[in-house]
Amino acid sequence: MALDKPYKDVPGTIIFDAEQSRKGYWLNQFCMSLMKAENRERFKADERAYLDEWAMTEEQKQAVLARDLNWCMRTGGNIYFLAKIGATDGKSFQQMAGSMTGMTEEEYRNMMLNGGRSAEGNRYLGEDGDAQPQHQPQGSAGKKG
């Protein structure tokens, strides 16, 4: 019998469940290693070589090199683990979260100062809120072209 996963229809959201955790084990453990200063140094000195020490998939390595956190999450990353990459790069949680929306840092910060993103239209896939797939990327990035 299939597992109960009622969270699959929430737009712009990947729930880190047992399946994602299994996929992302080595990616997340690589992130954990960045909690040690000496590992941060080695990673920064040669990112590709450091990543090759881990049993990650090539796609996971590419996602890390691109610093594409949405891509990292699709391949099993969890935000609390991925935050270690952000810390290594000197990024705050707000910068990291904002980077996943397509908004500039200032656009995202202003959205939060104005009360944050509304849940209206963003509860179920198929509605018309700003987090829905048809409205990506957001902010000035979405207006280009």
Added chain:
Amino acid sequence: MARITASVYTSHVPAIGAAIDLGKTQEDYWKPLFAGYDFSKQWMKDNKPDVIFLVYNDHATAFSLDLIPTFAIGTAAEYQPADEGWGPRPVPKVIGHPELASHIAQSVIQQDFDLTIVNKMDVDHGLTVPLSLMCGQPEAWPCPVIPFAVNVVQYPVPSGQRCYNLGKAIRKAVESFDQDLNVQIWGTGGMSHQLQGARAGLINREWDNAWLDQLINDPEAAAATPHIDYVREAGSEGIELVMWLIARGAMADVAGGPAPKLAHRFYHVPASNTAVGHVILENS
């Protein structure tokens, strides 16, 4: 006998810790947030506990994917503030209460909650930010702390109902400890926030405040909130609120006593990506 005298609820956003550590609390961005805790700091001085039982979650700090305990109780003599990648917070080390913690572990396991017992771990912002918010920047924390870590990182996290029932068991455990101790139980994390994906930055002021009303006046109803409601209404990380139900379940009214006194309630948006909620309930 030991008794639970009050429960404290607060968000534990890492940026709040950074603002305190870097001396930014009087900046325009942060001032309204910290003003909401002025009452609480005085209240802590007037109602100093002997022990704080602090429910929080580890954020991939002490627990990696190698080991994911649903409920973990710290029975160590002390805990160091963790280096989460930005260097350890410059806050005092946390002194534990091994006797009471071990007693609670034994009692609660005998009440059918299978706790993981932790004798060595560092504690991250989930535990130290609430202490900073309530106590300011002292040389040493005012009393021993028992860390109680809940898995809210890998889904499924424990249900609100299970957390609430666990709170009841913790209350019984505390009351069966012979020493006269004034124990506070704190529930931390939340409120609405989402740190990931195109939906990052979600805040739901109406839902948060309706949930706070329930937490205070109708905790059974708050405990019945299904996981998916937290995700849909309060964001993927809003699910941390189940931890508040452990503290609420340990209050006297849940065991047939009088309703608690609402000493303080505060709500503020934003702290970084997060809606901050804060409540203090006193047992009569």
